[in-house]
Amino acid sequence: MLASPPMVYDHQAIERRWQEYWERNETFRAEVDPERPKFYVLDMFPYPSGDGLHVGHVEGYTATDIISRYKRMRGFNVLHPMGWDAFGLPAERHAMKTGVHPARVIENASGNFRRQLKRLGFSYDWRRELSTTDPGYYHWTQWIFLQLWGSYYDRQAQRARPIAQLPIPPEVTAAGPAAIARYRDDRRLAYLDDAPVNWCPALRVVLANEEVAEKVEDGYEVVRRPMRQWVLRITEYAERLLADLEGLDWPPHVLEIQRNWVGRSEGAEIDFAVDGHAGALTVFTTRPDTLYGATYMVLAPEHPLVAEITTAAQQAEVRAYVDRTARRSERERQAESIEGKKTGAFTGAHAIHPLSGAKIPIWIADYVLLGYGTGAIMAVPGHDERDHAFARAMALPIVQVVAPADGAAVDIAAAAFVGEGVAVNSPVIDGQSTAAAKRTMIDHLVAHGRGRARVTYKLRDWLFSRQRYWGEPFPLAYTPAGEAVPVPEDQLPVLLPEVADYDPSEDGEPPLSRATAWKQLPDGSVRETNTMPQWAGSCWYYLRFCDPGNGTLPWSKQAESYWMPVDLYVGGVEHAATHLLYSRFWHKVLFDLGHVSEPEPFRRLVNQGMILGATFLPLDRRKDDSGKKLVFLPAQVEERDDPDRPGSKRWVVRETGEPVEIQWDKMSKSRGNVVNPDEVVASYGADSVRLYEMFMGPLEHSAPWQTEGLAGVHRFLGRVWKLFFPADDGSAEAKTPRALAAGEGTPRQRRLLHRTIADVTDRTERLSFNTAISALMVFVRDIVAAGDPAADPEAMLPRGAATQFCLLLAPYAPHLAEELWSVLGHAASLAHEPWPAADEAWLVDDTFTLVVQVDGKWRAEIAAPKSASKDELVALARGVEDVAKRLVGVEPRRVVVVPGRLVNFVL
């Protein structure tokens, strides 16, 4: 239970007063102002869940709020908005359970979030609040979808263009309008595809590749099944999504995830003739230098050539294998095969080796994936582990074509040699290093028309439709002939209709398909009944924040070019492969089409760490009756003296006295270890919560939530208060503030003040909030000396120092800072006051602490004048008794003098 700490000052009243003041005065209202430099600080906007905020959310929001407030005081025009990513499954599932419309669910939840955020004093411009579920918002989500649908990728120019500019080949034109339409549809950035998708039967929804891992981790089954779905051609942007990471100030970790996800690899395409058939079988390989080692070919079982080339004798076997593969889940397929258990079937057909002319058998096997490269490989068992395993299983020949550069012998029959080395048994490239051999081989293939250099990517196109209710409707309908036709822009938005039942059918028929009146259009066409995934709304919300009220455009050119890009974006790392990739993709499409002015949306990205919550485990880790691990929640335990170790405490279960061990985990409702900010704000105050979350450690680090730490910063704020009201004992007369000395105080006080200004400024810039707070603590500890103010000016608080301290404190503890600012006699908020400037003259002392070392070991420290020459410093150092003693009878080989730092005698 949260015990209320003693109250040094009335934080509740102060917080209420200033939150009302800010709201009434629209203190944080942001408007485009070309005269002033802008700064755009963005939080990853939350999904407004019914559980409300927990203290984990608050960490990132506090960081962005500190920067927002700081930048305002530095003269920047700051855009700092907040909104709701409110489409998605949880609201819909809640609706299914309770019958409450998802829109109501979201309205309640976002109202609660808004209240909680305001209570923490965050300086959002609430006039810009938006929800992705608002028709005025998803109007433009639909509009962007139509931009994608209405564009193709010009590979020559490496950019998207309107589909009307797509050159139509004469033979297509000759074939008539239907052929032209099909030609265009095949090239649009949004297209319909029948390919197998990731279907989650329990959730009754398809998943994007990026989402599969997470759902599987959550225990859901995901199977592949063919469905006709909208897909976005993100793969066209693979190279740019990769290359443009270069200029971004993002955490290395996130850059790595994105690079991995795009998965670029360089290699070659090689054409193999198929014996007895026209046309070629093209493979992709990253090791064209091993071409002479290809002893067989493998096609993915789904490869279109399989049916064509399989011989009569092999038909039955091949068909059985293809069926078997289709029925097994991706996971089943992979699990066995990765262990080295390779399966496959021989097609009976043979390929002609493009260099040796040898006939090599063509197999099918599920270790080759249709979706990557060309869906076919040349198998080089000598130098690829997977091919090696397969060759051994099927008794296929293994030959060596690469040898280790150091001449070591390798047993190619026992294991593949996958390293680089020197080409052997390869007439065209014998003796060449792997790198050179790759180049030579590609040149050779090009010269003979048998291949070409090629880059492939792991990134797949983005599956974009969902069989759910609570999402954006697609702005498209199908004519009776089955042609997809866009809803005219002037008829947007396509509103989400009311339905009786939110559940899709078992086979994936979306709930909107039962909204018959809605889906049936007067002209006989039928609306698309899938909806967009939750990512759609979050792909561009940062753009809408620039101009949220615009009723005629998604954003004005003026607002976009002024505010964008986002200067600082703070959020969780869990969006590294999804949201951040998707929105970069959309942004680039919008850039190509001239709707935005820069190719990347987020200049700087920071991932805040997790705040961990406590649960308690019995020492024997026993399970409860239902077989689950037994855990105790913070409310069930308390700290008591440990009888085994006097003087220290341990955690015990309150009722039984059983000792338990503390365990820190990510906060989650199901674990029961969530800390609600409302509770801690009520007892310690918003400023304490903000300060504590920042003081826990670097923003990127995860850290455990500990009430003792919260009490620590709470005490600090109490000391700040007592700096201004030293006698405050709650009585009325004590409410008079401390008498202030004029000016900035004694030299010592001035040095401390300007040191504090310099440190807090530098550390805030570096987002090193924990150390900035520590500088504030040092100031409060040292600014006023103990003693009699009448006799000792050091015991007075100088007005100048008090004033500037308020400003330094303001980004961190804005309520208290505003209150003290007004105590100092200011009528208006300090939110737009200029940030204090450190006076260089007070940063440099006229003396400094000179460290004297002998042989690099610390021996003494003495005060030395800053102005002293090197020789004078050495003389001073030699004068130190302990040093002189050590130098008796020895002349140092060398004397190192670092002015302002140290003297080191090297013997």
Place this chain on the structure above:
RNA sequence: GCCCGGGUGGUGGAACGGUAGACACGGGGGACUUAAAAUCCCCUGCGCGAGCGUGCGGGUUCGAGUCCCGCCCCGGGCACCA
């Protein structure tokens, strides 16, 4: 397996190549109080000590937590992607 981070007191964490451990929590002692709470002050890396100390072993340097090489461990990402 490959690729990124990271290993500093009892704890969270500080340290432009220049006094390792700022600041805070926890712990110990004291002041105030009839008493307690709250508050304030002092001590608190290890070692009785010379000294020793930033995961381990080398190296560069007058000087290394920081730079280089080789390991170990922890966290994360990717992985049948040819």
